Amino acid sequence: NAGVMQNPRHLVRRRGQEARLRCSPMKGHSHVYWYRQLPEEGLKFMVYLQKENIIDESGMPKERFSAEFPKEGPSILRIQQVVRGDSAAYFCASSPGGKNTEAFFGQGTRLTVV
Amino acid sequence: GDSVTQMEGPVTLSEEAFLTINCTYTATGYPSLFWYVQYPGEGLQLLLKATKADDKGSNKGFEATYRKETTSFHLEKGSVQVSDSAVYFCAPSSGGSYIPTFGRGTSLIVHP
Numbered sequence: 001n002a003g004v005m006q007n008p009r010h011l012v013r014r015r016g017q018e019a020r021l022r023c024s025p026m027k028g029h030s031h032v033y034w035y036r037q038l039p040e041e042g043l044k045f046m047v048y049l050q051k052e053n054i055i056d057e058s059g060m061p062k063e064r065f066s067a068e069f070p071k072e073g074p075s076i077l078r079i080q081q082v083v084r085g086d087s088a089a090y091f092c093a094s095s096p097g098g099k100n101t102e103a104f105f106g107q108g109t110r111l112t113v114v
Numbered sequence: 115g116d117s118v119t120q121m122e123g124p125v126t127l128s129e130e131a132f133l134t135i136n137c138t139y140t141a142t143g144y145p146s147l148f149w150y151v152q153y154p155g156e157g158l159q160l161l162l163k164a165t166k167a168d169d170k171g172s173n174k175g176f177e178a179t180y181r182k183e184t185t186s187f188h189l190e191k192g193s194v195q196v197s198d199s200a201v202y203f204c205a206p207s208s209g210g211s212y213i214p215t216f217g218r219g220t221s222l223i224v225h226p
Contacts, residue, residue, distance in 0.1 A: 004157075033213060042218035043158070043203065048211055056211055058115075091157055093214070099207070100146050100165045103214050105157035 002027070004094050005074075006106035013082045013113050021077040021109045025094030032075045033103060034067060037089040049075060050097075082113045116141040116206050116215035123201075123221035127194055135189040135220045137178075137204030145208030147171075147180055147187040152201045152219065161189075161202070194224045 005024040013019050025032050030051050035043040045059040049069035060067065064082075069075040079086055089110045093103035121136045139145070146165045150158040162171035167182035176191045187204055201219040 006157075035216070040218070043216035045213060045215065048213050056213060093158075097212070099212055100163070101212075102148060102160045102163060103158075105150075105159065107155075107157045 004092060004104050004106035006090075006092050006109050008109060009107060011109055011111045013111065015083060015113055016081050019079040019082050019086070019111055019113075021079075021090050021092075021111070022074045023077070023092030023094075023106060024074040025092075026104050029094035029096050029104070031095045031097040032069050033093045033095075034075075034077050035091045035093070037091060037108070043091065046077070079111075082111075084113050087111055087113045116145065116208055116213075118204050118206060118215055118217040120202075120204055120217050120220045123219070124223050125220060126223045126225065128225050129196055130193045131224075133189070133191040133194045133198075133222065135202055135204075135222070137187045137189065139185050139187065139204065139206040139215075141185075141206040141208040141215075143208050145206040146212070147178070148205045148207060148214065149176070149178055149187070149189050150203045150205060150216075152203065154200075158203060194222070196224045196226055198222060199224045 034046040047067045048056040064080045089108045091108045093105045095103045118139045148163045149161040151161045152158045162173040164171040164180035170179045203219045205214040207214045
């Protein structure tokens, strides 16, 4: 059973370009979470999705950021018109949902904006 | 929403020393509590969990007890190894969506 797969592992974008980060959850998991990690700042929650639905996007910046989890295919975190401040590690996690279930994390995508 | 406070790092220890990393939380209702570990360049992985008051989670020599009265979930290990060097995250999970909440994490450095 493959774990959570994120790609690419490393992504370099110039300011103003778009970044697309992909996350394939573990088999059988329908809940996906995206987090952003900056040095010395821990993990900050961005968005929680179930298949075809955004459940909680309270941590997403209001502009330029969007996320989806279509019926078929991976979850996508999309950042439009990237700026230097978007440089960070972005982690995806999945779970089967429910109170006592752990989240399984991917290895992250490290975005560098130049 | 939920929040978590962990002791500031880095925590620097010699091999075989005793480890405590403090964690206190605020959460909606009755959370489940988790400790995750992140090795350099990797994602987080579950270390241990506890789902109700007075439960003790344990794994790889690490332990933590769910203390509802003090809203704490301190991580302990009796004898650390160099390979335990990593960043440790305490995470409550509660509310209607059970979204894990993370803080800054605590970096542990173990010297031979």
